[in-house]
Amino acid sequence: MTVKTVAAGLDIGGTNSVYGLVDRDGNILADGVVKTSQFPDAVDFVAAVYSRIVSLVEGLSGSVELAGIGIGAPMGNINKGTIEYPAGLPWKGITPIADLFRRHTDLPVIVTNDANAAAVGEMIYGAAKGMKDFVVLTLGTGLGSGFVVNGKLVYGHDGFAGELGHTTIKPGYSERECGCGKKGCAETYISATGLKRTLLKILANSLQPSDLRKYSIDELDSKIIYEEAIKGDPLALRAFDYTGRMLGIKLADLVAHTSPEAIFLFGGLAAAGDLIIRPARESMEENLLSIYRGKVKIQLSGLEEKNAAVLGASSLVWSELEHK
């Protein structure tokens, strides 16, 4: 009888954490969700998630072997197996998340930030299969990034590489406060929340009528702006165009660092497609050194949005096993 090997993927988010069992081909065999915020103590969170993963394994038919647990989390550190000073999680300071799992199991436990996990997922299951040099950007509430160079994820000397969201886009010129304490970080422009801030600025400057003025500031979000843009609202379109152009500037910058073959866009804002990709591509090309022009692909992630977080996290296990 053949034994089926699966990897567990866990994506820890501020509201929900999703987990699942994934085979080497990227099929999700079972999955589930817990409310992260219900666990003020990470010890209890890990105990609960671990027992649920064990139940999922037991629930699969046939002989199943769990190869390890991959975890994507904000400020996840591969070297130390920790989550360090995350914004938006209930656990403050440094959480030794891998060690907490090791109280329950001897299996490999691999932790990194969610964008790095997405990049490994893209390489193992997605559209970056076979590529040696590419970048994944996650355009959600914030802006995350994962760099792959020479076929390996770039973790840096401290395990924290790939925080493009906190590079400064207009040094000395921008007043936009970032959650990290700095001003003018790329993610204050290039993210779902950045799009909303840009729209508010456009609404402040413009006298043009727009249905967007009917919403409360709290209510306004990237989904509403997207829907109005699709209906042709010129201010919503302008907000997308500006956001895309800022993204293009950052894309040109990152190309000059690692010269990737492709850049994959992932997450809610990426789903706006050409509303953001067209201006991003134009602005990237304008800002590229001539040797790079016309050869870097910008495309949507090949991972299914719904399952991408679990796929990305689980892929860390295969990546770890294959590099041993």
Added chain:
Amino acid sequence: MTVKTVAAGLDIGGTNSVYGLVDRDGNILADGVVKTSQFPDAVDFVAAVYSRIVSLVEGLSGSVELAGIGIGAPMGNINKGTIEYPAGLPWKGITPIADLFRRHTDLPVIVTNDANAAAVGEMIYGAAKGMKDFVVLTLGTGLGSGFVVNGKLVYGHDGFAGELGHTTIKPGYSERECGCGKKGCAETYISATGLKRTLLKILANSLQPSDLRKYSIDELDSKIIYEEAIKGDPLALRAFDYTGRMLGIKLADLVAHTSPEAIFLFGGLAAAGDLIIRPARESMEENLLSIYRGKVKIQLSGLEEKNAAVLGASSLVWSELEHK
């Protein structure tokens, strides 16, 4: 009798090209210079340099084996062995420099840009020995960069990675024209010529007397500005401070990409030491995401300035042989 193995290093510059024979420990056993500008045809240049390298090998005592030829050149491409559209060299378009050498020899010929060669040199002979993740910036007439990640130089999918000098430092705000055709590139601020442009702007704005006003614009260079700064000229000091602060912004940016253990500064402007490194460090720390603060070293290159170009170029041979 033991055979001594040496690598040839060739650094191609706009005015001069220097070459030499280097052993595995970084000792330069013989070297020489040719005037690049005397060779309007690259075919003749290669024939002349190759015969001089052969003469140097024959001139060494004992039994000597040449392991290969490493070449650092502006816009040098490792994948294709070419020099492509270099600014400042007599050869226009694409020069297949490696193939031109292969008309004379079957030895390995490796080409990359000068900053990448400097990074490999730093790893093999210099202060980055044993480091897996670091960056070398060359602060000369322009701004070059070489990234090492996971112990390997980052060449990117097209062989052109590491052109930090042509990232945009103040998108949409800067009027400084760059030789590449864009405006506001980092090297229009962070280089010997950038320092001079900054000084001219300071002189335009300030009414303060300064000995620097006695020089013609053509005459003024980073060496004069350095000497005046050392004497305490406040405008020269301000130009260094501003240049260092712009450098710091770029350093913070690059840390968020690959999170290196150390950043090595190399070239004429780096020799100004604390005049540029102190403001660069301060501004880097201010612009870093908190997880990166206080842990990235900024230091001078461990390669001797005079010989660095030949050392860097020759190191490509050892790097190539060791990765086979």
